[in-house]
Amino acid sequence: AQSVTQLDSHVSVSEGTPVLLRCNYSSSYSPSLFWYVQHPNKGLQLLLKYTSAATLVKGINGFEAEFKKSETSFHLTKPSAHMSDAAEYFCVVTPFRNYGGSQGNLIFGKGTKLSVKP
Amino acid sequence: EPEVTQTPSHQVTQMGQEVILRCVPISNHLYFYWYRQILGQKVEFLVSFYNNEISEKSEIFDDQFSVERPDGSNFTLKIRSTKLEDSAMYFCASTPAPGNTIYFGEGSWLTVV
Numbered sequence: 001a002q003s004v005t006q007l008d009s010h011v012s013v014s015e016g017t018p019v020l021l022r023c024n025y026s027s028s029y030s031p032s033l034f035w036y037v038q039h040p041n042k043g044l045q046l047l048l049k050y051t052s053a054a055t056l057v058k059g060i061n062g063f064e065a066e067f068k069k070s071e072t073s074f075h076l077t078k079p080s081a082h083m084s085d086a087a088e089y090f091c092v093v094t095p096f097r098n099y100g101g102s103q104g105n106l107i108f109g110k111g112t113k114l115s116v117k118p
Numbered sequence: 119e120p121e122v123t124q125t126p127s128h129q130v131t132q133m134g135q136e137v138i139l140r141c142v143p144i145s146n147h148l149y150f151y152w153y154r155q156i157l158g159q160k161v162e163f164l165v166s167f168y169n170n171e172i173s174e175k176s177e178i179f180d181d182q183f184s185v186e187r188p189d190g191s192n193f194t195l196k197i198r199s200t201k202l203e204d205s206a207m208y209f210c211a212s213t214p215a216p217g218n219t220i221y222f223g224e225g226s227w228l229t230v231v
């Protein structure tokens with residue numbers, strides 16, 4: 001079975017400071033892992049994805065995440081927060097063989113709301 | 119950039135009424151999904167659809183729910199007799215093929231009163 005835990009429901013940072021959003025996963029199979037972002041009144045947008053290639057994954061808007069199998073973690077980071085980064089972020093897991101296929105059973109974390117102070 | 123579009127953005131309905139949520143997936147995509155998010159809870163998988171049939175469904179997707187692709191562009195979710203607990207944001211998603219990015223729509227807020 002797969003599951004994902006986002007350790008913080010709310011993270012607040014100042015503009016220009018680093019962002020760290022934490023995610024731990026549990027998966028019986030080699031997982032595919034994703035971060036999606038949802039801005040207010042917008043749909044879910046893919047930030048980045050890990051699918052068993054390089055463990056350090058770079059995404060859009062300067063975000064990156066590192067897959068650490070030994071720690072079962074996939075934390076999202078950004079060196080310098082921008083006001084436009086304020087949104088809700090979801091860590092998502094699915095078994096690699098199922099991703100995007102006829103099953104497509106993405107398993108979402110509860111989300112972390114990121115606030116950015118000026 | 120192509121988008122998944124959903125209508126309505128918000129619907130209020132009385133308990134027991136039928137509701138149809140509509141989605142237009144990205145045009146060359148072949149796999150379609152519905153997810154939902156009850157306020158304050160996780161986004162949950164409901165159903166996947168490929169080649170004009172349901173590929174997989176979750177325990178949430180009971181007999182009150184159905185999906186249809188009535189023409190070449192729309193993908194609909196029908197709730198036959200809504201309950202208060204069906205109040206949620208419903209997301210449609212699509213992808214062209216396994217292993218590709220899954221694109222989500224902006225969601226439809228359903229409020230059952």
